[in-house]
Amino acid sequence: MMPQRITIVGGGTAGWMAANLLAHHWREQPIDITLVESPDIGIIGVGEGSTPSLKRFFEDLGISESQWMSRCKATYKVNIQFSGWSPNSGVHSYSHPFISQLDTFSERPFQVNCYTRRLGLDVQTDPAKFLFNGWLAKHNLQPNTPEHFPFNIEYGYHFDSGLLGQFLCEHSQTLGVKHLQRKIEHINQHPDGSIASLQCDNGEMIDGDMFVDCTGFQSLLLQKTLNVPFNSFKDNLFNDAAVVFPTHTDDNQPVETKATALSNGWAWRIPLTHRTGNGYVFSRDFITPDQAEHEFRQHLGLLDSDIEARHLQMNVGQVSQHWYKNCIGLGLSQGFIEPLEATALHLVQTSVERFIDEYEAGHFSNKRQDNYNKIMTDTFERVRDYIVAHYKLNTRDDSEYWIANRNNEHISRPLLELLDVWFRRGDLTQHLREHGSESHFNATSWHCLLSGYGAYPPLALNQPGTGDLYIDNDLESFFRRCLLNFGTSLNG
């Protein structure tokens, strides 16, 4: 039953990640993998921040950082710093650090302190103080684990997505992937509706047993040809557009992404070695693209600059079936949950890994398709809930956009229940464990978000002045000693 030919359509980051993972996994099998892309259509060319799963992606492929990072102008990312999302709670900015092995010592004290603070007691609850990557970000230190240091440090990357695609394209050739530059003009189907072949603009026909749709937002195979419906998340994620500008590199490049709330959305700032990526993600229901561009130029100090902006539109949501007949969708063609927290490539990687597991478990048939679809739908929904919480919990009053986000009642039951547990002073960690909803964002990440937003009751009148585990466990001194093992930022 093993497929002889897997055909991937699309050479954006999703297509090339898929080509490498599939070809690497089945390197001993007689499976031909072909990737076809149209240079005339091109790639979306944004998507420059990752989660730590990209580190595992390269490790699994046996590619070292020295091989790819300088080629892709990459920098390290240990943290996301959120500014201006919850000013009325008194928190100007907070960090969501990636969680490392070292944090085993401090995660529990952090969660207990958050609980104590929910009881009204004045204890330390700043996530960046409890998680080692918060310290690395503050001191702008490289996250590579020194050889003698007994704990692994988790981190992600910032990179140029075009260069990453080129790098992965080259690497896939070493794994035997066939690369064709053609535009697909028509898709031929078998009588049962499954995909038979792809017709190229030069008249050539490309066959396949299994097809992977990586054609970006247009979702040529899965949505356009197989008519798989798209379930929009628009009722709880309002953003549907972005305006993007590159600027010069920062003198002292941070090892973190900055996510700053603006009047009708938020702006990212991503440091690469050759430039800084900037984008303003907004909702066209509340601000026009021209207004957003003007505001963003002002924010970046580029009002008098003739630097050209790129405007993009986004479909936020997911397909109702990520695998249908003999086709799976990956990347933007399967769905997108907006760029906050930079989860898109993580979802591509998870999808490919899951697909491999389910496809093999079903002996290369569609037997496990329903299981795969359920897992991917849940994964997308739980990631979405984490992102939605950033909007729901905001305390800004400067625009209808932020007020509408805060008042929005279209939020999922799992998210409602989770917030209920938090505000009723329940055990959030236990709740997430019991509901199996840790997904990509675990209990500590949820504590970072809720604590970072200052989602706490007012302080009690009487303060015992004891019971602060940050002080009792002497965590500051512990982290300061750990910091001595790490060097300054590559580009600092």
Ligand SMILES: Cc1cc2nc3c(=O)[nH]c(=O)nc-3n(C[C@H](O)[C@H](O)[C@H](O)COP(=O)(O)OP(=O)(O)OC[C@H]3O[C@@H](n4cnc5c(N)ncnc54)[C@H](O)[C@@H]3O)c2cc1C
């Ligand atoms: C504003 C914004 C910010 C983002 N930020 C992040 C981030 O920080 N981190 C993150 O992980 N993700 C981010 N993303 C998502 C990220 O950009 C994508 O997940 C990633 O680039 C993968 O895109 P893709 O490969 O699915 O699609 P694309 O890059 O659009 O590639 C589509 C491919 O399909 C090909 N194609 C299309 N039609 C045809 C045809 N008819 N014939 C042949 N080939 C065809 C094209 O040539 C192209 O090669 C962001 C997205 C947006 C919109």
